[in-house]
Amino acid sequence: MRVGILSDTHVSSLDEGLVLAQQLLSGPFADVEVILHAGDHVHPDLSRCFYPLLWYGVCGNMDKPQSTLPVQRIVELSGFRIGMMHGWGSPNGIEKRVLNSFYGTDIDVLVFGHSHRPFCQKVGSILLFNPGSPIDRRSAPHHTVGLLNLEDEATGQIIRID
Secondary structure (H helix, E strand, O other): OEEEEEOOOOEOOHHHHHHHHHHHHOOOOOOOOEEEEOOOOEOOOHHHHHOOOEEEEOOOOOOOOOOOOOOEEEEEEOOEEEEEEOOOOOOOOHHHHHHHHOOOOOOOEEEOOOOOOOEEEEEOOEEEEEOOOOOOOOOOOOOEEEEEEEOOOEEEEEEEOO
């Protein structure tokens, strides 16, 4: 199974969301079955732009407080347990903070965002995966998204889109 990974899209309108969806679905997400969004959607209906793909998201610090999205969740796909959360605080040390939030939880992958910095690295038995941002790169060198391959093991790939 191939999974598209997004975070920090900061999409303010459905028109902007449709442009992003079209770009990704005709490119790096052309053969994904599911989208995971690690928060800061900003527009509450962004998932509609990617219909009919399955969509799982979490609430980020820029999402409306009354959002129906959970702050943290676990999604099971193809026999893999994937933890999701946005993250908080300084970009420095975010990997350790989000990992500590899932301490004692049986997960194979931890998808997070917030820093806008792509990160894909195994820590112990857990693949930590931050796709960066397709819209607002901040201090990252490029706009990026992620692909997660769930086969014999979970592997991730950061995709540059600019």
